Amino acid sequence: MADAALELRSIRQDYGQGDGVLHVLKGAELTVNAGEMVALVAPSGTGKSTLLQIAGLLEQPTSGDVIVGGHDASSLEDDDRTALRRNTIGFVYQFHHLLPEFSARENIMLPQLIAGLPQNEAYERAEQMLSYLKIGHRAEHRPAELSGGEQQRVAIARAVANAPSLLLADEPTGNLDPETAGYVFEALEALVKQSGLAALVATHNLDLAARMDRCVTLQDGLVVDR
């Protein structure tokens, strides 16, 4: 069996809606293997963000199991689940969420320092990431001094700085023009292939989805091949 970085088993998610209940996920199953890049393409409101939040251990499903790197998160206490998330999962969002008062390099160093890495190692790793993503010359710039594509590349670098095994991305190129989206995606793709990371990428961009290893969608609360 291939190494599963993420396994979602029988995930149900219900939300209260007025007097009723909205059943967003109804037994969703998904496996993403190491080194695999999976596109999640589905109409608005079908539950993509919900699925990513659950896969990222940011939200507890109503029922079902979330297995990350072989660890069943459903059975963990909050602290252990947070530790598992910090150690194994990186996130990239549509808007970069970089800290505005810090430089690109510092934004990439911070999660490493929080994880307990010494300053010089965090610095070296940030330099490598910046250079790999071809933004080494922007290391000292603050987010507001970077272009949208550069900001997203810094956000990607920050997400993978702690060498996670799973990368979850919610519309990572959603606010970029097509050309910039293309090269940010190339950076992401190269990183996934080079590091053996598993990636689940929600996107409305069908061109980019077609370039991933596999494309799934959400249909009536279930994950199905697209």
Ligand SMILES: Nc1ncnc2c1ncn2[C@@H]1O[C@H](COP(=O)(O)OP(=O)(O)OP(=O)(O)O)[C@@H](O)[C@H]1O
């Ligand atoms: N915390 C919540 N409480 C109640 N309803 C919620 C909650 N979170 C999401 N929903 C509802 O669940 C459904 C799925 O939402 P979700 O954000 O996962 O969709 P999505 O596919 O990511 O949409 P989009 O592409 O527009 O971001 C929507 O109808 C939404 O209103």
